[in-house]
Amino acid sequence: MTENYTSLYGEHQKAGASFTDFGGWQMPLKYSSELAEHHAVRKAAGLFDLSHMGEVWVTGADAAAFLDYALAGKLSAVAVGKAKYSLICNVDGGIVDDLISYRLGDEKFLVVPNAGNAATVAKLLVERAAGFDVVVEDVTMETSLVAVQGPNAAAILLTLVPEDQQALVTEMKYYAAAYVSINGQDLLLARTGYTGEDGFEIYVPNADAVALWQVLMENGADQGLVPAGLASRDSLRLEAGMPLYGNELSVSGHAYSAGMGPVVSLAKESDFVGKAALAAIKESGDGVTSGRKLVGLKGLGRRAARGHYSVMKDGAVIGEVTSGQPSPTLGYPVALAYVDVAHAEVGTQLDVDLRGKAEPFEVVALPFYKRQK
Structure with missing residues (x-):
């Protein structure tokens, strides 16, 4: 497997991070104490490098209809500026990945798969796009993602946002997103996360990731912000009961046994990949009354x-x-x-x-x- 390094690898080295392979990426496991990083996120704030995650743009006249077909959720019902958690399944109903899709225009979506599945998901989306008026563009290797998580996350971001846009941050709902001027750049800001705390995720071009990381660390210092690695991210998501692909979710499992029945939209008019299999699984009661x-x-x-x-x-x-x-x-x-x-x-x-x-x-x-x- 190719070993990938995020644009922030040098920053992690300078901060004394211990590294681990995750989905083919060298990622910070912890900086000093994973326990201290965990508590910082619960009590103040932590800064995560999530640049190993995938980013796939889906644009075009059929974007919403296409995602209704490609994913198990009804993406056409998502309002512009909102996000939806969903699954991409195979024809047998097995979970290929769980992902978040942001609707940023009537014909514009950003699909964010997990690190180890990003290339697979991008390939499947391209294959499933046949017959739809859409463009599928994988920008994973050009995009960095940082997350500020914790009760002080909004206060830290407000130090980098112009006054006339501060309400965009303070009033942004959970699972919503908007372009906001952060440190002088228009960047996609989403109120999402994987820790069980309030927080934001910021999508930034690779070339600008270091400057963003550094100014967040500097401005967040008096708010208790610390860099946080994958070890604390795992303990935080476990406390929040959030599943991790490869642990709770897999291609050999399905939505109903994982407690994700509400994510699957069998009622939507359009067909989607895995719909027939999932309908049969639901009818059988597997994961609900049996299995x-x-x-x-x-x-x-x-x-x-x-x-x-x-x-x-x-x-x-x-x-x-x-x-x-x-x-x-x-x-x-x-x-x-x-x-x-x-x-x-x-x-x-x-x-x-x-x-x-x-x-x-x-x-x-x-x-x-x-x-x-």
Whole structure:
């Protein structure tokens, strides 16, 4: 696999980051303490480099109709300036990726797939565009993405936005986006994130990414802003009950067992790739009345479950952990796991096999953590 470096790699080196491969990119895992970075995002703010994510423009007269066909959600119903979380599926209903699409004009969308799936998603969109009046343009390698996440995120951004545009920031709703002048440049700003906190994501050309990163760090210093890596991003998203592709989501899984039935728009008039298969899966009850479904588990002891550990009921294996670790915010272990639907009800007492020892867990409602608004 080709090793890619974001435009901010040098900034991460200067900040003392430890790196890890993620989706073929060398990404900062942590800078000093992943625990300190996690708490900074919950209490103040963290700055993330997300430039490994994909960016694919879909433009043209048929853009909305095309995305209705290519994705499992009804993108034509999204208002300009809003975003929608959706899935791209194969013909069998398997999840190829989960992604966010921003509608920035009647005929203009930005589709943002995950890092490891960006090339696959771009290729599929090009293939599925046959017969539609659209242009699909993959600009992943030209685009950087930084995220300011935490309760102080808006205050930090306001130091870089002209006075006549500050209301665009303060009044922007969750899952909305607009072009805003940030540090003197018109950049796409979205009120989205993957941490369970308030926050923003900023799309910036590679050539301007370093200057943006540096001014955010400088202006955010008195607001407690710290650079944050993938380790804290993972613990933050887990507390918020957000699935990660490759852990909770995969091409061998489907929306209903993952608890994403509402994301799939079977009612929309147009056909979409995987619609027939997903309709049959829904009819069968798989992941709802049979099979396994994704649940949250709260540890009743001190030891944390990890991915691929077996979940048990009365000594019998009834599931598998997909993600798990101690929750820095809550002070007890949390995990996501697929378990047999018969044992998926909130309050059910289960065990996780922690290397030969049964550790008690309880099924709880998601998310584990929800910020106070």
